[in-house]
Amino acid sequence: MHPLDRPPFIVGIAGGSGSGKTTVAHKIVEGLPASSVSTIQHDAYYRDRPDLDEAARAAVNYDHPDSLETVLLVEHLQQLRDGHAIQAPIYDFKNHRRSRSQTRVVPSPVIVVEGILVLAAPKLRALFDLSLFVDTAADIRAFRRIKRDMEERGRTFESIRGQYYDTVRPMHLAFVEPSKLHADLIIPEGGDNRVAVDVILARLLASVPPSA
Numbered sequence: 001m002h003p004l005d006r007p008p009f010i011v012g013i014a015g016g017s018g019s020g021k022t023t024v025a026h027k028i029v030e031g032l033p034a035s036s037v038s039t040i041q042h043d044a045y046y047r048d049r050p051d052l053d054e055a056a057r058a059a060v061n062y063d064h065p066d067s068l069e070t071v072l073l074v075e076h077l078q079q080l081r082d083g084h085a086i087q088a089p090i091y092d093f094k095n096h097r098r099s100r101s102q103t104r105v106v107p108s109p110v111i112v113v114e115g116i117l118v119l120a121a122p123k124l125r126a127l128f129d130l131s132l133f134v135d136t137a138a139d140i141r142a143f144r145r146i147k148r149d150m151e152e153r154g155r156t157f158e159s160i161r162g163q164y165y166d167t168v169r170p171m172h173l174a175f176v177e178p179s180k181l182h183a184d185l186i187i188p189e190g191g192d193n194r195v196a197v198d199v200i201l202a203r204l205l206a207s208v209p210p211s212a
Contacts, residue, residue, distance in 0.1 A: 007081045008038075008111045009207035010127055011200075014119040014179055015134030016172050017063070018144030020190020024134055024200075025114045027191050031201040036208045038108040040076070042115025045069045046091045048098035057096035058159075063116070063171035070121045073113075077127050080107050093153045109208045116172075119179035130203065133183035134190045 011028070015021045029037050047069050049057055060067060069089075076086040085106045090099040105111075119125050119133065142164065149155040180186060187196045 005209060007083075008107055008109060009129045009204065010077060010081070010111045010113060011130045011132065011204070012118045012125060012128035013112065013114040013132045013134065014116060014176070014183065015187075015190070016136065016138070016141045016176050017116055017168060018141035018148070019134040019136040020144075020192070021114050021116070021134045023191030024132065024187060024197065025112050027197045028110075028112055028200065028204065031197070032110060032204060032208060036108055037110040037112060038080075038105050039112045039114065040073070040088055040105060042068060042070075042073060042113065042118050044089050044091050044103075045073045046096075046098070050097070054095070060096070061167045061171070063167045063175075065117050065120055065175060068115075068117065070117075070124055074121075074123050074127065076105075077111070077113070077124075080105065080111060081127070083107050110204050116176050117179070119182045120175045125182055130200075131182055131184045132200070133180045133186045135180065135186050135188050136190055 013021045013024055025039055029039060045068050046062065047067060049060065052060070072089075076088060079086050085104055087102040088105050090101050090103055091097075092099050113124075113128070118128075119131055125131060145164070145168070146157065146160050149160045150157065185196070185200070187193050191197065
């Protein structure tokens with residue numbers, strides 16, 4: 001028997017690095033009953049590359065779809081939709097390795113999947129009941145990424161700048177920006193767009209059982 005009255009309602013949130021996707025995801029979680037929503041980050045599914053040394057791992061193009069084990073995320077979402085809990089990977093961004101620890105995710109009425117490339121993968125976006133794209137100006141996204149990578153991931157400005165010009169910007173133009181066409185809703189300025197967040201929450205609350 002399925003643990004829920006119906007399969008989870010899966011929301012995909014895409015947008016460029018630093019666009020505010022995570023803020024939108026947090027606003028959704030805050031606006032729904034605690035037991036009714038689970039979140040999964042696509043970048044937790046970066047491929048583990050134990051065959052590469054530290055310098056080689058740092059040089060991988062992490063903004064290309066091939067850097068992600070999306071097929072595993074698709075399998076996990078299918079398992080959640082079928083009512084089974086999963087063990088989601090945890091990725092260590094400082095060492096560019098997948099952690100030995102995992103995160104248990106249980107089926108919930110609403111599942112939020114967030115990542116820059118979630119709408120760029122056909123098999124992944126086919127699982128979404130609602131697809132969102134957070135659209136934020138490039139200069140704002142760049143400054144947010146610099147702040148995050150320096151404060152949270154211990155990186156230098158020089159390495160961030162090099163990666164931005166070598167991979168982040170080219171991959172955004174090649175994969176992320178075109179994926180906007182697959183969004184059901186485009187959200188300017190991310191979590192600061194209160195009206196858009198309220199509209200999304202109203203739709204999602206309809207998928208949450210009264211007892212959740």
